[in-house]
Amino acid sequence: MMPGDKPLVAALFAPKTPGPAKDQIPSSSPAFGTPAYTQRPFVIAPTTKTTILPILLPPATLRPLAFRTFTKKHSLTLTSSALQELASFIGRHCGSGWREEGLAEKVLEEVAKGWKNRNGGVIVDGASSELKDILKTLEGNMSGGRIVTGRELSRQNSLALDMSSQDVDISNTRLGLRPIAALTRDDSQASFGMSGLGVREDETEDNEDDGLNDLRKWTKVISAQEQPRMLYNVTKKHFERDSSKPSILPSANQKTTLFRNRYNVIHQRLLRNESFQTSAVASAKGAPSLSRSSSSLTTAQQTYKITPIANLLGRHGSHHMLLGLLSVLPTGSLAINDLTGTIALDVTQAVSIPEDSAWFTPGMIVLVDGVYEEDEEATGRGLGSTNGIGGVIGGRFQGFFIGQPPCEKRKATLGVSGPDGGQDHTIGGGFGWIDFLGVGSERAVGSKMRKIEQRLLRQREEDPDSPGRGRVVVLGELNLDQPRALQALRKILTLYASEPEGTSPMSFVITGNFTEHAVMAGGGASGGSVEYKEYFDSLASVLSDFPTLLQTATFIFVPGDNDGWASAFSSGSAVPLPRKGVPEMFTSRIRRAFASANAEPGVQNGGEAIWTSNPARVSVFGPEHEIVLFRDDLSSRMRRTSVRLKSSKAPAEESNKHAESDEVPDDEEMADIMGQGDDMEVDAVKPPAAPEIPHDVQSARKLVKTILDQGYLSPFRTNIRPVHWDYASSLHLYPLPTAMVLVDPTAPPFCVTYEGCHVMNPSAVLVPGRRGVGRWIEYELGKAGRLRECLF
Structure with missing residues (x-):
């Protein structure tokens, strides 16, 4: 049926009214018994589409409204070419009513939303x-100068999506959002606005559905191959999605x-730090000095x-x-x-700031x-030698202090304001509109997700002593070729x-290596594959x-370097990251066990086994909770x-002889720059009364920082830890999880x-040196994890 046939069909089923009407036409042939008034199906219905006469709209006239x-x-900037395109489009489709009827304002609003949606x-x-x-x-959704889809166009962001290709039933959505696991989307940027999670603002939160009250329905496991590939555009100062098709063998x-x-x-990220932001007031007083001043105002x-x-x-010098x-x-x-060149570095006199912290x-x-x-030989000429632009610069750089670039909190990156994120982080930027995981951006669905989380976890707040449903049990390395490891696993599952x-x-969460040695690289006719499958059968x-x-939990399996297929050619050495999960041919018996358990009567939302990549990410309530899963030594x-550095306790006269005393920062100043101001919290171990920090705690802090x-996740040379170049974006930890x-x-x-990121290491399930002891970590959403042990 064509759109123009709708009035005729409506008239066909309309009730018959006796007597003439104003819109009826008199009979033209009384001799043939033609009725005096025509039948309803043949009534000529007036057209509902208003004819728009195009006009020539100058860009200067549209500039104030567009600005x-x-x-x-x-917070967008229009170029002259973009303003010309918009003026031509509005003049052609809105006509003379672009200003009086407010047609142009609605078009500009939809274009702005669509541009943000596409990052x-x-x-x-x-x-x-x-x-x-x-x-x-937008042209296909306009009639008479107006957007015919109304608020559905804005809500579903049809500017970036072909609505005909979506099979998401928005009308059946309850609680205001549809679970992430129920979505089928081809473009990860579709969730930039409200469309990715099926937002219905007119739905009330009082409606309850047994299928949506389970936390697992709001959980999605994202493998490294499924994660959107984001690249930072220096010119636009914005993240863009790489639309090219990734490959295992890309170009150089x-x-x-x-x-x-x-x-x-x-x-x-460093330029967003306050220590590297230039102040106009400070620059007016003179160039900033690295020496510490007693005045707090000068230091600030x-x-x-x-x-x-x-x-x-x-x-020189x-x-x-x-x-x-x-x-x-x-x-x-x-x-x-860096991006401009290379220079030899001398770290014989360098001191790490803070000392031994990274x-x-x-x-x-x-x-x-x-x-x-x-x-x-170049000092007398006053010029350094170079091998060309971007080459190795002659001379050397004598380093006195070396440190890690300071980290940035997740709330600051996403521009989220609140008590934990400061007064207002939305001022000065933030990437809250970027969908880094393909589950929706923070600005679009963050507030909705937090409301749903509070409602679902309300029972836990009323009874804090009872075990919570929002727990994640993390088991470390589980070697299936060790019988004691299976005994420890059986004991842990019995407790829950x-x-x-x-x-x-x-x-x-169960992580590899699932075999202590790379059995896939062994000899024999099977190459160890039969033996490897038997371990998973056990x-x-x-x-x-x-x-x-x-029936009630999701089991997530993360492979290690000794697992198939990668270990078949690596023999247990470091394999390229990210790596895919264990092939299905080895895990068929486990999938069958889940299918048998979920086939029992009365099971509605059964559990599942997910064999994901390494690394992988778990998203709970969209961008509200992001958990990174990574297995590596x-x-x-x-x-x-690592590079060996000298201790700061040694005399530093030699390191200061090449620079003036008022230009070299001391340890406290460099600590402020390189992130010592934020202390690290250790949740599993209480700080001892003595000033000495235990070695295990210090090594944990050093690794995490x-x-x-x-x-x-892999800050090494490529010959030490290979990386698939096209999938390297899945290794980034920005924003912080x-x-x-x-x-x-x-x-x-x-x-x-x-810095607000909770890092957990359960190590191995079997505790070394302690026979019959199993160890794991129990983590609750939004809270700290705790280390647990059991005897088996």
Whole structure:
């Protein structure tokens, strides 16, 4: 049926009214018995579409209205070409009523929302394909100069989505949102606005549905291959989604893009720090000095500047602060490089700030404070030698202080205001409209998700002593080839199966290596594959003894380096990250156990087994809770490859002889810059009364600070820890997750909170040196995890 046939069909089923009407036509042939008035189906219905006469709208006339809508309301900047496109579109489709009837304002509002939905940046360019696609989609939804879809167009963001391709039934949504797991979407940016989670603002929160009251319905496991690939655009100062198709064997320029994106993300994060923001008042009084002043006002106005490496030429003996990537030259000496060049780095006199608080390995992006020294033969000419633009600059950089770039809290990154995020972080930017995981942005669905979370977890607040449903049980390395490991697992599952009905944990996280040695690399006809499958069959027999847990919980399995298929060619050595999950051919028996448990009568929302990648992310209530799952021996790898630095307790006269005393910062000043001001909370171990910090606590803090300050899960050289270049964005920790499961058997177990991110390491299930003891971590959403042990 065509759209124009709707009035005729409505008239066909209308009740018959006797007598003539004003819209009826007299009979033209009385001789043939034609009725005096025509039948209703043949009534000529008046057209409902208003004819619009196009006009020529000058861009200067539309500029005030466009400035008020784009700049004042949506913080966007229009280029002259974009203003010309909008003026031409409005003049053609809205006509002379663009101002009096408010038609242009509605069109500009929808275009602004569509541009934000596509992560177009703060500058709206008329030559971009995004703006043309938005106007083309909007043109098909206009009639008579008006948007025919009304508020549904704004709510569902049809400017970026083809509504005909969506199979999400919005009318059946209750509680205001549809669970993430029920969505089928092709474009991860579709959830930028309200469309990704099916927002219905007119729905009340009092409606309850048994299927949506389960926390697992609001949980989504996102593998590294499914996560949107975001790249930071330096020109737009915005994150953009990489629309190219990823590949395992990409072109060589993707390797350069990997390191450039890492540097740009840390550099923009550093510039958002108050210590690197230039104040107009302070600059008027003179150049900022690195010396500490007794005046608190002067200290608050001190700012620091990062010098590009290429700008060191001709500045022999001057003091600078560099931000760059630690690397190793072909000669074997240490160097630091940024996007402008490379220079040899001397760290023999360097002191880490704060002392012994983080690891420094080649492959990390670090802050170095020191003095530039030219070559002796070039000192007389006053110029440093270079091998070309972006090449190795002659001379060396004598580093005095080295530290990690300070981390940024999640609330500050997303621009969330509140008591935990300061007075107002929305001033000065924030990436709250960016959908980093494909589950909806913070600005779009964050407030809705928090309301639903409070309603579902209200029972836990009323009875804090009872076990909560929003718990995640994290088991460390589980070697299935060790019988005692299966005994420990059986004991742990028995403890949770005996809990009252309806209070069992919502998910269990089980991590590899699932075999102590890489059996897939073994000899024989099967290559160890048959033996490898038998280990998972034994795991399936253990899980089958706990049908209640299989019916009410989600089991998430994260592989290690010894698991298939990667271990078949690596023999247990470091494999490229990210890596896919264990193949289905080895886990068929476990899936069958879940299917049998969920087939019992009375089971409505059964549990499931998810074999995800390493690393992976778990999203609970959209952007409200983000949990990173990662299995790697980070601690041992950092100890092997770290750079040895001198202690700050040693005499520092030699390190200060090349610089003036009022230009070299002391330990306290560098600690303020490099993030010592925020103390790290240890939840699993209480601080001792003695001033000495236990070695396990200190090593845990050191590991956590290094990873979170780097904002990257693999801050090593590619020959030490290979990375798939096209999937490197899944290794970024920006914005910081709310929680992180870092399974590292080479490090002691811990639960540490740093800058609002709770990091947990359960280590191995079997406790070394203690026979018959199993260990795991129990984490509750939004709270701290706790280390638990049991005897078996």
